[in-house]
Amino acid sequence: MLQASFRRKKPRSPIPAANFCPLPRNPSVKQTDLINRRILLASRPQGLPAPENFRIETRPLPALAEGEVLLRTLYLSLDPYMRNVMNEDGPVYAPSISLGEVMIGGTVCRVTESRHPAFQAGDLVLANSGWQDYAVSNGEGLMPLGATDRPSLALGALGMPAFTAYVGLLDIGQPQAGDTVVVAAATGAVGSIVGQIARIKGARVIGIAGGAEKCRHAVENLGLDACLDHRNPLFAENLAASCPQGIDVYFESVGGAVFDAVLPLLNVGARVPVIGVIAHYNDTDTRLPGPDRRPELMTAILQKRLLMQGLIILDHYERRFDAFRQDMETWLAAGLVIPTEDIAEGLEQAPAAFIGMLRGSNLGKLVVRVSD
Amino acid sequence: MLQASFRRKKPRSPIPAANFCPLPRNPSVKQTDLINRRILLASRPQGLPAPENFRIETRPLPALAEGEVLLRTLYLSLDPYMRNVMNEDGPVYAPSISLGEVMIGGTVCRVTESRHPAFQAGDLVLANSGWQDYAVSNGEGLMPLGATDRPSLALGALGMPAFTAYVGLLDIGQPQAGDTVVVAAATGAVGSIVGQIARIKGARVIGIAGGAEKCRHAVENLGLDACLDHRNPLFAENLAASCPQGIDVYFESVGGAVFDAVLPLLNVGARVPVIGVIAHYNDTDTRLPGPDRRPELMTAILQKRLLMQGLIILDHYERRFDAFRQDMETWLAAGLVIPTEDIAEGLEQAPAAFIGMLRGSNLGKLVVRVSD
Numbered sequence: 001m002l003q004a005s006f007r008r009k010k011p012r013s014p015i016p017a018a019n020f021c022p023l024p025r026n027p028s029v030k031q032t033d034l035i036n037r038r039i040l041l042a043s044r045p046q047g048l049p050a051p052e053n054f055r056i057e058t059r060p061l062p063a064l065a066e067g068e069v070l071l072r073t074l075y076l077s078l079d080p081y082m083r084n085v086m087n088e089d090g091p092v093y094a095p096s097i098s099l100g101e102v103m104i105g106g107t108v109c110r111v112t113e114s115r116h117p118a119f120q121a122g123d124l125v126l127a128n129s130g131w132q133d134y135a136v137s138n139g140e141g142l143m144p145l146g147a148t149d150r151p152s153l154a155l156g157a158l159g160m161p162a163f164t165a166y167v168g169l170l171d172i173g174q175p176q177a178g179d180t181v182v183v184a185a186a187t188g189a190v191g192s193i194v195g196q197i198a199r200i201k202g203a204r205v206i207g208i209a210g211g212a213e214k215c216r217h218a219v220e221n222l223g224l225d226a227c228l229d230h231r232n233p234l235f236a237e238n239l240a241a242s243c244p245q246g247i248d249v250y251f252e253s254v255g256g257a258v259f260d261a262v263l264p265l266l267n268v269g270a271r272v273p274v275i276g277v278i279a280h281y282n283d284t285d286t287r288l289p290g291p292d293r294r295p296e297l298m299t300a301i302l303q304k305r306l307l308m309q310g311l312i313i314l315d316h317y318e319r320r321f322d323a324f325r326q327d328m329e330t331w332l333a334a335g336l337v338i339p340t341e342d343i344a345e346g347l348e349q350a351p352a353a354f355i356g357m358l359r360g361s362n363l364g365k366l367v368v369r370v371s372d
Numbered sequence: 373m374l375q376a377s378f379r380r381k382k383p384r385s386p387i388p389a390a391n392f393c394p395l396p397r398n399p400s401v402k403q404t405d406l407i408n409r410r411i412l413l414a415s416r417p418q419g420l421p422a423p424e425n426f427r428i429e430t431r432p433l434p435a436l437a438e439g440e441v442l443l444r445t446l447y448l449s450l451d452p453y454m455r456n457v458m459n460e461d462g463p464v465y466a467p468s469i470s471l472g473e474v475m476i477g478g479t480v481c482r483v484t485e486s487r488h489p490a491f492q493a494g495d496l497v498l499a500n501s502g503w504q505d506y507a508v509s510n511g512e513g514l515m516p517l518g519a520t521d522r523p524s525l526a527l528g529a530l531g532m533p534a535f536t537a538y539v540g541l542l543d544i545g546q547p548q549a550g551d552t553v554v555v556a557a558a559t560g561a562v563g564s565i566v567g568q569i570a571r572i573k574g575a576r577v578i579g580i581a582g583g584a585e586k587c588r589h590a591v592e593n594l595g596l597d598a599c600l601d602h603r604n605p606l607f608a609e610n611l612a613a614s615c616p617q618g619i620d621v622y623f624e625s626v627g628g629a630v631f632d633a634v635l636p637l638l639n640v641g642a643r644v645p646v647i648g649v650i651a652h653y654n655d656t657d658t659r660l661p662g663p664d665r666r667p668e669l670m671t672a673i674l675q676k677r678l679l680m681q682g683l684i685i686l687d688h689y690e691r692r693f694d695a696f697r698q699d700m701e702t703w704l705a706a707g708l709v710i711p712t713e714d715i716a717e718g719l720e721q722a723p724a725a726f727i728g729m730l731r732g733s734n735l736g737k738l739v740v741r742v743s744d
C-alpha cells in the first residue's frame with residue numbers, strides 16, 4: 001500500500017554532502033561476512049557532535065561460546081537520546097559511553113549463527129547491539145520479531161519512538177475529543193506518531209516543525225490540522241492564530257524558543273508530557289544567559305494548574321508495551337497511522353545521519369540500513 | 373489542651389513596630405455597631421506592598437433588603453494569593469481588585485441581622501467578605517459553621533490553607549511510607565499542615581523555613597524530622613546532608629533560591645506540587661536576569677521523570693472537601709495535627725500583618741481578629 005507509508009532515503013537531506021562522509025569510503029570497510037565494523041566514541045563532543053567525535057574500526061568476527069548467538073545488523077536506530085550518553089556525565093537514565101566504546105543503539109538483527117537453544121540461524125530479533133555490523137549476545141534482551149515484511153518498523157512505528165508517543169500522549173497528555181494538541185518536532189520519529197494518535201482520539205492537532213517541506217508533509221500525509229514552521233519569524237503569532245481555543249496538550253520534545261511560544265497559549269489544566277529537550281542537548285552549560293525564564297514557568301505551572309511530567313520510555317515496557325503493540329498494529333493495519341522512515345544507507349553513514357538528525361534534517365524515524 | 377495548639381499574637385514579629393501602624397490609630401475608627409471600616413486598595417504595589425497601597429475608610433452600616441443578612445467580621449484570613457490580585461493583571465484564577473475596592477479575603481462572621489430565611493442572628497458563618505467590619509450578603513457562598521469553640525480554625529487548619537496542603541500533598545505528592553518529603557515554608561499556614569500530614573503518612577519530613585525560631589518550632593512542636601534555615605549561607609549543603617536518600621516529594625510554595633537547592637536532590641520519579649511561588653509574587657517582571665534556569669529545570673523534569681503540577685484549591689472543593697474535613701477533624705481530635713495561628717489584633721493591623729507575611733514574619737496561619 002504505497003500511500004500508507006513514506007520512506008525517504010539519504011541524501012535528500014539539506015545537510016551538505018561533505019558532512020555525509022566523515023569516514024573514509026573504503027571498500028575494505030564494507031559489511032562482509034568476516035569483518036565487524038564498529039563505530040566508536042572517539043572524543044566527547046562540545047555542543048553539536050562532529051564527525052571526528054566518531055571512529056570506525058574493524059575487528060574479526062568473534063567465535064561463539066555455548067549459549068551465544070551471532071547477530072548481523074540489518075537496521076540501526078538513530079535517536080536523540082544518544083547525544084546525551086556521549087557526555088562524560090551521562091543522563092540519569094543511562095550510563096555514559098566510555099571513550100573507545102561502541103556507540104549504543106537499538107537494532108534489528110538476523111541471527112546468523114546460534115549456540116543458544118532459544119534461537120536459530122535466520123531468526124529476526126530486536127536487539128541493542130549498537131553501531132556495528134555484528135554482535136555476540138547471550139540472548140538476554142533479545143526480542144524475537146517473527147515474520148515481518150518490514151522489520152525496520154520495530155525501531156519506529158512499532159518500537160521505542162512510537163511507544164514513547166503512545167505513553168506520553170495517552171497516559172500524561174490524556175487528550176479529549178475536541179482538545180487542541182500541539183506537538184513539537186511533528187515530523188520526527190516520535191512527533192509524527194503523536195500527531196496521528198491525537199487525531200485518532202478526536203483532537204485538533206497543530207504540529208510544529210522546521211521548514212516548509214516538513215510542514216507540508218505533516219498536513220498532507222500525516223493528516224494534521226495545521227503545521228507551523230518554527231523558523232518563520234512570525235512563528236509565535238502564527239501559533240497563537242492556529243490555536244484560538246488555546247492549547248490543552250503540548251507534547252514537548254524540544255524546549256527553547258518553541259516552548260517560549262507555547263507557554264502563553266497553554267490553557268488552565270493543560271498537560272505537558274516532556275520526552276525530550278533537544279534544543280538543549282548540545283548546550284555546554286545548562287545554565288544559560290538570561291533572562292531567567294524559570295520564574296515565569298513556575299508561575300504558569302501554578303496559575304494554570306499545569307501538569308508537566310518527564311517520560312523515559314524504559315520505565316514503561318512492562319506495564320504498557322502490550323497495549324501499545326496491540327493498538328498500533330490495529331491502527332497501522334487500518335491506515336490510521338502511517339509510518340514515516342528516513343533511511344540512511346550503510347553503517348558508515350551513521351555519524352553524519354545522526355548529526356543531521358540533531359540539526360533537524362530527518363523526516364520521520366531515522367534508521368540506518370546496515371545490510372539487507 | 374494547651375499543648376495541642378500554638379497561637380502567637382502580634383507584635384512578636386520581627387517587623388519594626390513602625391510598620392504595624394500604617395493607618396491612623398484613631399479611636400473613631402474602631403469597630404462599632406454603627407460604622408463599617410473598610411480597607412481599600414489605594415494604589416497598586418510595585419514589588420513588596422507598602423502601607424500607602426492601602427486606605428481605610430468608614431461608611432455607615434447599610435440597611436438590609438429582603439433576603440439579605442448583615443455579617444460582622446470576627447476573623448479575617450490573610451493569605452499570599454492576595455498579593456496577586458493587587459496587580460492590574462490579576463492571576464488567571466481570580467479577577468484583580470480595582471483601585472478603591474475593598475481588599476478581598478476569607479472571613480469568619482457572625483450574622484448580626486437576618487432577612488434571609490436560612491440564617492438567624494447569632495449564626496456563625498464562613499464568608500468571603502474581605503477586609504472590613506461588616507458586609508451585606510444575599511446568602512450566596514456562606515457556609516454555616518455550627519457550634520465551635522475556635523471559629524478561626526475555619527480559616528486555617530479546617531479551611532483553605534489546610535485543604536490546599538491536603539490535596540497538594542496527597543493527590544499530587546502521593547507520599548509513601550519511608551519517602552523523604554521536603555516542605556518549603558514549613559511553618560506557614562499551608563506548610564505546617566503539609567509536614568504533619570506527611571508524618572502521619574509515614575514519611576521522613578524535612579522542613580525549610582526562615583530563621584532559627586521557625587525551625588525550632590517545626591521540629592519541637594510540629595514533629596518534623598529536621599528543619600533548615602534557608603537564610604543560612606550553608607543552606608544548600610545542609611539540605612543535601614539532611615536528605616541522604618534524596619527527595620521524593622517537594623511541596624513547593626516558594627520558588628527562587630530554595631528551589632535551586634532542592635532541584636539537584638530530587639529523586640527519579642519525584643513529585644512536586646506547586647501551590648505558590650511567593651518568592652516571585654513581588655517580582656515586577658517575571659523575566660529576570662540570568663542565568664536562565666529553565667533549560668536546567670526542563671532537563672531535570674525529563675531525566676528524572678519529575679511530575680510538577682500546579683494547584684489552585686478553588687478547583688477541588690466539590691470533589692475533595694468532605695474527605696479533607698473528615699480526615700482533618702479526626703487528626704485534630706487525636707492531636708496528630710496541631711494548628712498554629714498567628715493572630716494580629718484589629719482590622720487596622722491587616723495591611724502591616726499582610727506585608728509582614730510576605731516578608732516571612734508570620735508563624736502559622738495569619739488571621740486578623742477583627743472583633744470578639
